[in-house]
Amino acid sequence: MNPTGGPLRGPGRPTRRDVFWAFVLGLGTFALLFTTSGDVGVARDEGIYINAAEVYQRYVTECKKNPKLRSDQRTIDRYYRVNAEHPPATKHLYGLSWRTLHRCNCHRTTPRTHPGQPPHADSWGVVDDLTALRLPAMVAAALLAAFLYLLGAMAFGRFAGFVAVVAYVSLPRVFFHSHLAGLDAPITAVMFLTVYAYYRALHSWRWSVAAGLIFGLALLTKFNAFFLPLLLIVHYGWASRRDFRHPLLAGVGLMSLLPLVFLSLAALGQGKGHGWIIVAGSALLGLYLLRQDSFRWPLRWRNLVAPALMAAVGALVIGGHRPLALGAGVVLLGVLIWQWRYNWRPLRAMKLTAPAVFFSMLLLGGAVFYLQWPWLWHDTNARFSGYLSYHLDHTFYNTEYLGTNYNLPPFPAAYPFWMTLYIMPLPFVLATLGGLGLTLRGFGVAYHRWRAGQVVSEAYGPRRGWGRPLLGRSRSPALLVALNALFPIALIALPSTPIFGGARLWMPAWPYLALLAGWAVQETYRACATRLRTGIHRAALATALTAALVIPSLVQTAYVGDVAPSAYSPVVGGTPGAADLGLKRQYWGYTTRRLLPDLNQLARPQLKHFTARVPTYFHDTNHFSRNLYVRSGQLLPNITYAGDGYGGIRRSQIAIYQHEMHQVMWEYLIWQEYGTVQPDRVLTLDGVPLITVYTRRGRTRPTPPFFHEPPGFRVTRRKSRQRGLVRQPHRGR
Amino acid sequence: MSPPADHVLIATPRAKTSPFRRAPRWPLGFALLLVAAAIWEIAAHQLELRAVVTRADWTAAERFVRPLLRPGDLIVTAPGWADPLGRLVLGDRMTLDDVTRPDARTYSRIWELSIRGARHPDTRGLSPKRRRAFGGVQVTLYTQTRVKVVQDFYEQIAKARVWEERGPSKRHCPWRPSRLRHDCGPDWKSVRQIRAEIGFAPRRCLLAMPIDGSTRVIEYPAARLGRNLVIWTGLRGYDPRYRARRAVWEYQRYRAGKWHKKRPVRRVTSVPVTLEVLVNGRRLGRIQHPIEDEGWRRHVLTVAASDHRNRAVVQLRIHSRYAWAKHFCFYARSEEVTP
Numbered sequence A: 001m002n003p004t005g006g007p008l009r010g011p012g013r014p015t016r017r018d019v020f021w022a023f024v025l026g027l028g029t030f031a032l033l034f035t036t037s038g039d040v041g042v043a044r045d046e047g048i049y050i051n052a053a054e055v056y057q058r059y060v061t062e063c064k065k066n067p068k069l070r071s072d073q074r075t076i077d078r079y080y081r082v083n084a085e086h087p088p089a090t091k092h093l094y095g096l097s098w099r100t101l102h103r104c105n106c107h108r109t110t111p112r113t114h115p116g117q118p119p120h121a122d123s124w125g126v127v128d129d130l131t132a133l134r135l136p137a138m139v140a141a142a143l144l145a146a147f148l149y150l151l152g153a154m155a156f157g158r159f160a161g162f163v164a165v166v167a168y169v170s171l172p173r174v175f176f177h178s179h180l181a182g183l184d185a186p187i188t189a190v191m192f193l194t195v196y197a198y199y200r201a202l203h204s205w206r207w208s209v210a211a212g213l214i215f216g217l218a219l220l221t222k223f224n225a226f227f228l229p230l231l232l233i234v235h236y237g238w239a240s241r242r243d244f245r246h247p248l249l250a251g252v253g254l255m256s257l258l259p260l261v262f263l264s265l266a267a268l269g270q271g272k273g274h275g276w277i278i279v280a281g282s283a284l285l286g287l288y289l290l291r292q293d294s295f296r297w298p299l300r301w302r303n304l305v306a307p308a309l310m311a312a313v314g315a316l317v318i319g320g321h322r323p324l325a326l327g328a329g330v331v332l333l334g335v336l337i338w339q340w341r342y343n344w345r346p347l348r349a350m351k352l353t354a355p356a357v358f359f360s361m362l363l364l365g366g367a368v369f370y371l372q373w374p375w376l377w378h379d380t381n382a383r384f385s386g387y388l389s390y391h392l393d394h395t396f397y398n399t400e401y402l403g404t405n406y407n408l409p410p411f412p413a414a415y416p417f418w419m420t421l422y423i424m425p426l427p428f429v430l431a432t433l434g435g436l437g438l439t440l441r442g443f444g445v446a447y448h449r450w451r452a453g454q455v456v457s458e459a460y461g462p463r464r465g466w467g468r469p470l471l472g473r474s475r476s477p478a479l480l481v482a483l484n485a486l487f488p489i490a491l492i493a494l495p496s497t498p499i500f501g502g503a504r505l506w507m508p509a510w511p512y513l514a515l516l517a518g519w520a521v522q523e524t525y526r527a528c529a530t531r532l533r534t535g536i537h538r539a540a541l542a543t544a545l546t547a548a549l550v551i552p553s554l555v556q557t558a559y560v561g562d563v564a565p566s567a568y569s570p571v572v573g574g575t576p577g578a579a580d581l582g583l584k585r586q587y588w589g590y591t592t593r594r595l596l597p598d599l600n601q602l603a604r605p606q607l608k609h610f611t612a613r614v615p616t617y618f619h620d621t622n623h624f625s626r627n628l629y630v631r632s633g634q635l636l637p638n639i640t641y642a643g644d645g646y647g648g649i650r651r652s653q654i655a656i657y658q659h660e661m662h663q664v665m666w667e668y669l670i671w672q673e674y675g676t677v678q679p680d681r682v683l684t685l686d687g688v689p690l691i692t693v694y695t696r697r698g699r700t701r702p703t704p705p706f707f708h709e710p711p712g713f714r715v716t717r718r719k720s721r722q723r724g725l726v727r728q729p730h731r732g733r
Numbered sequence B: 001m002s003p004p005a006d007h008v009l010i011a012t013p014r015a016k017t018s019p020f021r022r023a024p025r026w027p028l029g030f031a032l033l034l035v036a037a038a039i040w041e042i043a044a045h046q047l048e049l050r051a052v053v054t055r056a057d058w059t060a061a062e063r064f065v066r067p068l069l070r071p072g073d074l075i076v077t078a079p080g081w082a083d084p085l086g087r088l089v090l091g092d093r094m095t096l097d098d099v100t101r102p103d104a105r106t107y108s109r110i111w112e113l114s115i116r117g118a119r120h121p122d123t124r125g126l127s128p129k130r131r132r133a134f135g136g137v138q139v140t141l142y143t144q145t146r147v148k149v150v151q152d153f154y155e156q157i158a159k160a161r162v163w164e165e166r167g168p169s170k171r172h173c174p175w176r177p178s179r180l181r182h183d184c185g186p187d188w189k190s191v192r193q194i195r196a197e198i199g200f201a202p203r204r205c206l207l208a209m210p211i212d213g214s215t216r217v218i219e220y221p222a223a224r225l226g227r228n229l230v231i232w233t234g235l236r237g238y239d240p241r242y243r244a245r246r247a248v249w250e251y252q253r254y255r256a257g258k259w260h261k262k263r264p265v266r267r268v269t270s271v272p273v274t275l276e277v278l279v280n281g282r283r284l285g286r287i288q289h290p291i292e293d294e295g296w297r298r299h300v301l302t303v304a305a306s307d308h309r310n311r312a313v314v315q316l317r318i319h320s321r322y323a324w325a326k327h328f329c330f331y332a333r334s335e336e337v338t339p
Helices: A016-035 A044-065 A067-071 A073-080 A089-101 A129-155 A158-169 A172-179 A184-201 A205-219 A223-239 A247-269 A274-289 A299-318 A322-340 A345-353 A356-371 A380-392 A415-423 A426-452 A477-493 A502-529 A535-566 A574-581 A592-606 A623-631 A645-651 A661-674 B026-051 B055-068 B080-093 B155-159 B238-255
Strands: A399-401 A404-406 A614-617 A639-641 A654-658 A681-685 A688-695 A715-720 A724-729 B074-078 B109-114 B128-134 B137-143 B148-152 B161-166 B169-173 B191-198 B201-207 B215-224 B228-235 B273-279 B282-289 B297-302 B311-319 B328-336
Touching: A016 A129, A016 A158, A016 A172, A044 A067, A044 A073, A044 A089, A044 A623, A067 A073, A089 A129, A129 A158, A129 A172, A129 A184, A129 A477, A129 A502, A129 A623, A158 A172, A158 A502, A158 A535, A172 A184, A172 A502, A172 A535, A184 A205, A184 A223, A184 A356, A184 A477, A184 A502, A205 A223, A205 A356, A223 A356, A223 A477, A299 A322, A415 A477, A415 A502, A426 A477, A426 A502, A426 A535, A426 B026, A477 A502, A502 A535, A502 B026, A535 A592, A535 A681, A535 B026, A574 A688, A574 B026, A592 A614, A592 A623, A592 A639, A592 A654, A592 A681, A592 A688, A614 A645, A623 A639, A645 A661, A654 A661, A661 A688, A661 B191, A661 B201, A661 B238, A681 B080, A688 B080, B055 B080, B055 B109, B055 B128, B055 B137, B074 B080, B080 B109, B148 B155, B148 B215, B155 B191, B155 B215, B191 B328, B201 B228, B228 B238, B228 B273, B228 B282, B273 B328, B282 B297, B311 B328
Parallel strands: A614 A639, A614 A654, B074 B109
Antiparallel strands: A399 A404, A654 A688, A681 A688, A715 A724, B109 B137, B128 B137, B148 B328, B161 B169, B161 B215, B191 B201, B201 B328, B215 B311, B228 B297, B228 B328, B273 B282, B273 B311
């Protein structure tokens, strides 16, 4: 490790000792999450994914009985239509874990899990329902911790890897999300594993294969994975910078390639991608031409010809002259083939332009994505395009930020940056900034060397090749980490990107932020340790630095880990300070978990007979979540789900309202229906109300009533043969 | 220039060319910064926990206030997010009319329960008559000379005449006592009192949704006027507000060529709702409420001296060039200026 400029060459692979410590750290993380599983409430989306997981398991059960149904479209549609907006990998795993491990809690269950019916028969009965469902997410978090250490140890050093792991795992929101059977923690883990595999694949062709398979799993987990290759392409372009003839032209080529590839993929998803694909292809060709020895013309000619050809083909395509562009492309290709007659150097250069790992990610990843998602087996184009469109044109849900409810663009660009400061412990943020500083410095040093040094061809070393394109050369880990740390945040900072759900949207960046923090701490330690004489002093310094990073997070996690998205760091004045500023207090209805003892207590007097029911309006906690609380024995089964909306309030005996800015109307309707504005309980976090609970004291109908939109006000979609779908106010009643 | 031979690596000189190589001085400072930040973070967290207002403080405040409450007193809590805690202890002394008030100027005594040094917007400008702290809760009594309401147009809606003007034709909307509304056909067209969420707060107001190509007219034939006519306007409901703004946004994207969905977009522009006030046929004022404004806006119109304290015909005319999803709601009263 170079203390002044960052690592330029790391060891190629982790040692056995590293693997052992990674295993220990992963196991520790898993044990921590497993033992605290019941403490974290069931989030709204988690309930939906769990429902989908159970539905998908029915497909598995049905196909076991009758294998012919496996590819039957009606069977697939019946089960995989549920939650088809997200790929199924995690839901498959949640379902598999539940089917195999759950302990039947049948006397408390909903009709869906009646005893005796499959899949109860297959279960080993090891853990309760909720833990069984959440287990794969915890395993993913544990794997992430292990590989975080491995990457940190390889890229920066063991101490950096260790600090990164403990700093990451102790973050309150990581603790919270790692419990949920959701998508955020798993996609963070799988994307990280993909990056790890890619990093190893730069030195080993076996890892190229692994990277493809893991990337397929990432694609099968959440939409975020589609962005990952762009970052890896940029990283590879930089890491192989010495292969290019001219730094400036290489930079221009790389930067132009990135949006072109992205646009091509997006356009392909919409079914209009042919023109863009040609543009991207020509950009790739241009990039190739910029490499050493791709062409045997004099250097100055090549440097001019490559961008000129690239621009010409692109202009022809965009200008609508596709046949001409195609012709030009064919001529270019012909010239290249003619060049290859003389020697194999150009072909080698081409192999290093697009190494095996990218092909593996494209082909193996794509194959895994397709084969493991039965929803895509029929009507593939329409469904895949629908999947892309759903996420590229995502609905703008609400989020509260600085007292304003945002639900339409433009969203504030500073949002992810300030929120990161508000939710992360201050030492962690400072250490991350230190790591970014080191990266910038290392980048500056490397660029300076590149510019100042003579152009060198390393392309034909004896060991470099298509499967190990950077063997013997630096893999530029700092840039890889920094790109992955900054890109998710920058993506959310775009004014057009929806910001609902808050900080979890850039959760894939957090492990890399932790790595940067770990690196900064390690560099600080190394620089300071030289001045210390004894080992005890050095150990004390290392402990102090690690503790500075970890203890504030641990204190927060121990205190609010179960409702972490509602908590804020002391930088903003804690949760009360955040409430003063007008930051979002909650979403997803997970805080209900803290209220369950009170709910049970409130309902108990009304349960004079075991058949008695207390219909309860749960507001943002959906019936899937309520059922899971019952199944895990945390909520009395007699506390039933009264329903959604105003109907639910009217049928209920107890009503809870979870404070969210855009949902205040539901509390007013509770006032109206219950005839009081006085709650019976208020669940608070540091004195800030999270949930208000009302019990019915009679039926009232105050005059005038709170306005609840009747059917006559709703916007309905009516099909018109002449005009297509037209939205019109329904004028009935 | 011929390329260098294979396997030849030319080392780049480092020390002389790199401007970044200096003796590291930052590590010690950075280490101290990290440790100091950690200590500060833990200490600040503990201080925050100590500063949390307990249930006992709220109960003590309630025990102090309850015996001193008089009928007609208003209880408010500051900051706004602490409102459920105020209602938890004194909610039985708050009515729906209290919590949906347009403002607090009609109350002579206001009890404010505040934490963290906050001040309720309704008590701004008032001087405290009594103040006492119970732990973190500060109880303050404010008194004021309440405004004299000469005519409350909200309360008097039954006495108003309502019609819909479309060019020269008029369509009258008779008052239905059984349904407490001026009936104009479909439910959504009726003019009536409602309680609603406006600006993410509860309000009471008169719902009069504009109609495309028409003007809604609410006429008070013998209204008494004070010095000022005070009108609050707002758009009811988060959901319709969002729909109206969303439609504008979609059309803007369509115009910019960024709309790729098959569903056609509606041709809408950001058109406000207009409320014109006519007194004896003369225009007193014209108020516009834009759809981007999610709040509850107060407008004050000064009544001409000739109309002051006389009975007058007051017409409130509501229209919008594009009415879709604009649930316009307003509250109006005529008041004397307080000394």
